[in-house]
Amino acid sequence: MTVVDDRPEAEAPAPRRRPNRLLALLRNSWRQLTSMRTALILLFLLAVAAIPGSVLPQRGISPEKVNEYFVDHPDWAPRLDRIGAFEVFGSVWFSAIYLLLFTSLIGCITPRLRDHVRALRSRPPVAPKRLARLPQHTVLPAPAGGATAVAEVLRKRRWRVEVRGDEVSAEKGYLKETGNLLFHTSLIAVLIGVALGSWYGWSGNRLLVAGADNAFCNTRQQYAEAKLGPRVDSADLPRFCLRLDDFQARFLDSGQPEFFNATVTVDGPDEPTRRADFSVNSPLRLNDASVYLLGHGYAPVIRYTDRFGRSQTSTTPFLTTGDMGLTSEGLAAFPDANVDPKTGQRAPDQQMAFTGIYLPTAPQQAPFVRSEYPTERNPTLNLVAYRGNLGLDAGIPGSVYQLDQRQVRAGKVKEVGTRLLRKGESWTLDDGTTVEFVGTERYVTLSVRHDPGSTPLLVSCGALLVGLMGSLFGKRRRVFFRVVPADPADGSPTGGSSLMEAGGLPRTDYPGFADEFAQLVTAVNGADGTAERADTDADSSDRAGVREGTE
Amino acid sequence: MSALSDNLVTFAILTYLIAMISHAVEYALGNARTRVAVASPARELVGAGVGGGGGVIPAPPAPVPPTVDGAARRARIAGLVAVGATAVAAVLHLAALVTRGLAADRMPWGNMYEFVLTVTFIGVAAWLVVLWKRPSLRKLGLFLTLVMVLLVATAELVLYVPIVPLVPALNSYWFVIHVSTIVFASGIFLLGVVPAVGFLMRGGYEQGKRSFPYTLAKRLPGAAGLERLTFTLHAFAFPIFTFAVIAGAIWAEAAWGRPWGWDPKETWAFISWVVYAGYLHARATPSVKRNVATWIAVLGFLTMLMNLFGVNIFFTGLHSYGGLD
Numbered sequence: 001m002t003v004v005d006d007r008p009e010a011e012a013p014a015p016r017r018r019p020n021r022l023l024a025l026l027r028n029s030w031r032q033l034t035s036m037r038t039a040l041i042l043l044f045l046l047a048v049a050a051i052p053g054s055v056l057p058q059r060g061i062s063p064e065k066v067n068e069y070f071v072d073h074p075d076w077a078p079r080l081d082r083i084g085a086f087e088v089f090g091s092v093w094f095s096a097i098y099l100l101l102f103t104s105l106i107g108c109i110t111p112r113l114r115d116h117v118r119a120l121r122s123r124p125p126v127a128p129k130r131l132a133r134l135p136q137h138t139v140l141p142a143p144a145g146g147a148t149a150v151a152e153v154l155r156k157r158r159w160r161v162e163v164r165g166d167e168v169s170a171e172k173g174y175l176k177e178t179g180n181l182l183f184h185t186s187l188i189a190v191l192i193g194v195a196l197g198s199w200y201g202w203s204g205n206r207l208l209v210a211g212a213d214n215a216f217c218n219t220r221q222q223y224a225e226a227k228l229g230p231r232v233d234s235a236d237l238p239r240f241c242l243r244l245d246d247f248q249a250r251f252l253d254s255g256q257p258e259f260f261n262a263t264v265t266v267d268g269p270d271e272p273t274r275r276a277d278f279s280v281n282s283p284l285r286l287n288d289a290s291v292y293l294l295g296h297g298y299a300p301v302i303r304y305t306d307r308f309g310r311s312q313t314s315t316t317p318f319l320t321t322g323d324m325g326l327t328s329e330g331l332a333a334f335p336d337a338n339v340d341p342k343t344g345q346r347a348p349d350q351q352m353a354f355t356g357i358y359l360p361t362a363p364q365q366a367p368f369v370r371s372e373y374p375t376e377r378n379p380t381l382n383l384v385a386y387r388g389n390l391g392l393d394a395g396i397p398g399s400v401y402q403l404d405q406r407q408v409r410a411g412k413v414k415e416v417g418t419r420l421l422r423k424g425e426s427w428t429l430d431d432g433t434t435v436e437f438v439g440t441e442r443y444v445t446l447s448v449r450h451d452p453g454s455t456p457l458l459v460s461c462g463a464l465l466v467g468l469m470g471s472l473f474g475k476r477r478r479v480f481f482r483v484v485p486a487d488p489a490d491g492s493p494t495g496g497s498s499l500m501e502a503g504g505l506p507r508t509d510y511p512g513f514a515d516e517f518a519q520l521v522t523a524v525n526g527a528d529g530t531a532e533r534a535d536t537d538a539d540s541s542d543r544a545g546v547r548e549g550t551e
Numbered sequence: 552m553s554a555l556s557d558n559l560v561t562f563a564i565l566t567y568l569i570a571m572i573s574h575a576v577e578y579a580l581g582n583a584r585t586r587v588a589v590a591s592p593a594r595e596l597v598g599a600g601v602g603g604g605g606g607v608i609p610a611p612p613a614p615v616p617p618t619v620d621g622a623a624r625r626a627r628i629a630g631l632v633a634v635g636a637t638a639v640a641a642v643l644h645l646a647a648l649v650t651r652g653l654a655a656d657r658m659p660w661g662n663m664y665e666f667v668l669t670v671t672f673i674g675v676a677a678w679l680v681v682l683w684k685r686p687s688l689r690k691l692g693l694f695l696t697l698v699m700v701l702l703v704a705t706a707e708l709v710l711y712v713p714i715v716p717l718v719p720a721l722n723s724y725w726f727v728i729h730v731s732t733i734v735f736a737s738g739i740f741l742l743g744v745v746p747a748v749g750f751l752m753r754g755g756y757e758q759g760k761r762s763f764p765y766t767l768a769k770r771l772p773g774a775a776g777l778e779r780l781t782f783t784l785h786a787f788a789f790p791i792f793t794f795a796v797i798a799g800a801i802w803a804e805a806a807w808g809r810p811w812g813w814d815p816k817e818t819w820a821f822i823s824w825v826v827y828a829g830y831l832h833a834r835a836t837p838s839v840k841r842n843v844a845t846w847i848a849v850l851g852f853l854t855m856l857m858n859l860f861g862v863n864i865f866f867t868g869l870h871s872y873g874g875l876d
């Protein structure tokens with residue numbers, strides 16, 4: 001195979017007067033780092049280093065799973081944690097590998113870029129003395145126009161041509177190196193896009209219950225979790241508010257979701273007021289943020305009427321437990337219940353809370369613990385009532401979705417009873433107070449994000465693909481033509497007219513070159529097909545291999 | 552329609568099996584022939600002449616024992632039967648996919664079963680194209696049909712799920728773009744493994760290794776041609792795979808709000824991409840031997856398999872549409 005490797009291999013250093021040890025070491029390390037071999041090893045390491053990221057739970061994706069892992073493997077987990085195994089893609093070692101790889105990449109492509117620009121501006125080289133030594137070679141009768149005519153044919157076929165007297169040199173396929181450099185440069189651009197996104201991007205997750213009272217505004221405090229890039233300040237968040245007006249979902253008989261749509265009203269100084277619909281796969285695009293629909297559920301509306309006859313209503317989202325039927329769990333707390341309206345005196349041990357399971361479609365018979373279908377065909381609330389000091393005033397942070405079990409264990413909160421309530425039903429407790437299951441509201445879980453790196457990322461990915469194709473499918477090759485005076489002693493059929501010698505050289509692995517060369521020669525020759533094929537075929541060995549197998 | 556599709560899959564597997572057996576017969580008869588031919592080199596020329604003449608049997612220069620010539624002819628017939636059976640199986644395979652898609656009223660790429668079925672179809676279709684262009688590679692068909700039988704049977708026996716529509720997250724045109732290109736690239740990579748393994752065996756054989764797996768390569772086409780085919784297939788599939796991964800990122804941005812989140816599926820796609828990039832690099836590096844490079848390609852396919860089967864079975868992630876609970 002005649003692949004001429006024209007990569008700028010590290011040249012032997014010019015002999016110096018006094019080789020500086022340190023400098024030599026640095027230069028050698030740099031040369032090592034920017035060699036193809038090192039790139040290969042680093043690529044391999046990168047692949048290997050990514051594996052734990054898929055095997056072990058990762059904080060960035062599923063923090064709950066990481067906690068579970070800590071519970072299940074109390075001895076291993078801390079050790080793994082210390083080496084960053086739960087944050088592989090942000091760990092020191094993973095970063096080290098890709099940073100080295102990219103350093104190598106920059107060191108590799110910079111000189112190639114320079115050489116390539118130089119090559120693009122230079123002319124095809126002088127034809128070698130003995131064309132017969134090239135992998136492709138043939139002799140044909142010279143066309144009438146001589147070298148100029150040949151050059152014309154070649155130019156038409158988009159070769160870069162240089163005529164020197166009776167000689168023509170031509171070159172084609174710069175696209176390969178251009179594409180390769182574009183590809184590798186785009187890799188760097190991709191990395192920059194990712195970095196931009198993580199520095200200047202932000203995101204927040206939150207749950208939004210339908211209704212005007214539950215609207216939320218885009219401030220850091222209003223998110224359950226918010227992540228701001230290091231270059232983003234809370235004050236930089238665009239100002240807008242969202243209200244969920246309606247949420248629709250359709251399901252198949254199997255309970256598998258088929259269609260979702262959320263209707264919201266957007267409003268705020270940074271956004272024109274309007275109504276908008278969005279869904280899974282088609283997020284709501286705002287000026288400086290996008291809103292993604294991640295999940296949905298029900299928020300039961302529970303009304304509690306206390307001993308003084310005062311009613312309070314709670315609409316708290318119950319969190320889905322992950323089953324098909326949207327069985328959800330939650331807590332409705334009434335810390336201000338049983339406050340004497342005359343004295344305004346709080347009775348801290350008379351606070352009320354209800355934990356429960358909500359079943360959009362309860363089964364016909366007990367146990368009432370699992371919903372059978374995600375829409376409300378038989379909406380049922382399975383409630384447990386608690387009375388006592390809920391511990392909300394103590395300032396201990398607790399989940400709004402769960403009763404503080406410490407208070408229960410300490411005997412400060414006591415269970416009063418359990419009851420199954422259908423929509424509209426009410427339940428009178430032992431002290432004469434009542435609780436009513438009024439109905440439900442829908443809620444959605446949203447992710448609100450802004451990623452300024454996404455456009456650069458998309459553009460660089462496009463460039464990457466274009467470059468990759470140029471690089472993989474481009475072929476570099478050179479051809480040379482030389483008019484030679486006919487040898488009168490030759491006795492060739494062309495008699496005394498002049499001959500032309502042609503040679504071709506593929507500069508990259510290119511099995512089809514022989515065919516292209518033959519075609520080119522035919523075209524040059526005025527298509528009379530007398531050109532004989534040389535035996536020094538670039539692929540002769542290979543073609544023979546193919547023929548050998550033919551039966 | 553759904554039942555029809557299931558039956559077609561079964562028939563396709565059986566037909567692949569027939570193709571595989573025919574290839575094996577061709578192999579065995581071919582071996583018998585070479586054994587005789589080694590003793591008398593002149594006869595090998597005759598054997599080759601039979602095929603070269605397109606079935607016209609030239610007058611033998613010397614009396615040839617009929618058994619030898621008969622074996623060669625029978626080997627050739629077995630080979631042609633094998634190719635025919637592969638083509639028939641591919642048609643059944645396609646029909647199974649089409650009926651499945653019609654029954655589901657969507658593209659048949661909604662779960663692992665359908666996914667494997669489509670990838671293998673792409674593999675076999677691409678094989679038929681390669682074979683049409685380079686008939687001399689026919690003997691690789693033994694490996695290809697073996698892979699087909701194994702994968703399609705695994706799909707039917709292990710991964711089968713009844714038809715269900717797509718969940719909303721999959722209901723996007725980016726899904727169609729992403730999955731079709733992934734499937735296509737995977738199919739070509741799958742086919743690429745066949746000459747890669749063939750090259751590794753044949754290369755060893757040509758270097759004089761005569762132990763077990765290498766001897767199987769005795770009747771394979773030349774190592775250099777296999778290596779080049781391996782490269783061509785991978786160079787063809789790699790940009791498509793790259794595009795598919797990018798399309799996946801665009802879709803993930805729309806569906807989940809982030810283009811890349813290191814979900815297990817994404818992580819393994821990254822690993823496969825890096826390994827295949829490593830293969831292309833290795834092949835372009837003069838100091839790396841071709842068989843080392845080819846091993847990297849095989850490794851790349853193992854990571855694809857890991858993504859296809861391993862990730863769906865062992866890990867849970869957002870891409871949990873594998874269809875196995």
Ligand code: HEM
Nearest residue numbers: 034035036039101104105108180187471472828831832835
């Ligand atoms: C960031 C990691 C890298 C990736 C993902 C990558 C990927 C690729 C791919 C896919 C190709 C095949 C395309 C082709 O054949 O032209 C390629 C080619 C090439 N890469 Fe890289 N590369 C990386 C880093 C590097 C580095 C660090 C170097 C320099 C040491 C380098 C030098 C080359 C060269 C010279 C080729 C051309 C090979 C040929 O002649 O075809 N690459 N690279």
